[in-house]
Amino acid sequence: MFVFAKLAMAVTSPLGASLLGGLLALLLSIVDRRRLAFWFGVLALLWLWFWSLPAASNWLRGYLEDQHPLMMVQAVPQAEAIVVLGGGVAPAGHGEPYSNLESGTDRVWHAARLFHASKAPRVRLTGGNDPDHGATSEAEAMRQFMIERGVSDRSIVLEQRSRNTSQNAAYSAEILAGAGDNRILLVTSAYHPPRAKGLFEAQGLEVIPVATDHEVLSRPLWRNLLPETSALDGSSRAIREIVGRLVGR
Incomplete structure (x- = not known):
């Protein structure tokens, strides 16, 4: 179960899923399935880009953090x-x-x-x-x-x-x-x-x-629409938590 959980978290993380999509695109191009390879490559890039946006990362982390707000x-x-x-x-x-x-x-x-x-x-x-x-x-x-x-x-x-x-x-x-x-x-x-x-x-x-350690903060709208490595890291941790709960069940 431990190995399965780690594998599930790795594959569903933004970086892991994008790398998997890129690998599939490469394999498909090798076997001359170029149209399908193109779309797998595009989806892999879009997935990585989306979860690198602070707006997307904050939305997902906020879903988790709002369940247990700061208590004095x-x-x-x-x-x-x-x-x-x-x-x-x-x-x-x-x-x-x-x-x-x-x-x-x-x-x-x-x-x-x-x-x-x-x-x-x-x-x-x-x-x-x-x-x-x-x-x-x-x-x-x-x-x-x-x-x-x-x-x-x-x-x-x-x-x-x-x-x-x-x-x-x-x-x-x-x-x-x-x-x-x-x-x-x-x-x-x-x-x-x-x-x-x-x-x-x-x-x-x-x-x-x-x-x-609440991470979701109010920011200017334009900054939420620019990709950031910190947002990608936050998205990865939030997805890991959600997948971990599902696997645990």
Whole structure:
């Protein structure tokens, strides 16, 4: 199932689908099906161009983000633990002294806010590592950042085996059960809760999604109609989330 999910996400991503369309166009031209090859090539380019438009990317990301709008810390309910999903901090590579903060670092920052607001007494950081690239797990990299944000190390527990959201949920549930925690604040980027919430609830947990890292912003209309690499990246992540939910079902 894991391999099938990864394959489905790769093929349905804007870049993956366009490359596949281009490959089909090349093969068709080789077997002298030039008219069909032409249209496959055109469709591949149009698909890539469409999802590179901020207007299209924001529409798709907005569909996901609007399901879990920004919630002020004061309005977040109490829970037994804060669970932070990996995806915002890249562990230091071998021989490197520091981890790298990425666009999703808001997850860790917001979790620190929740902890200091006494919304939950414990923090669970979940995320493994690729031994070929990272010297530590992502959970450990997040722990270092949270300690620098003033979170007590005694309140933090790491889950360092997972490599995807499904494993985040399964392995975190084991740790939470050992501590008797069932009601959690699930902190992740705003496009991610629709899928992540279902995976954690499937483990028997009571989940309160706390979305952060909202990406869709108001912009001048003309800028929404010019292709951007950041828009293509956002479209790819949103499509991956939607396909991941469908495959998970």
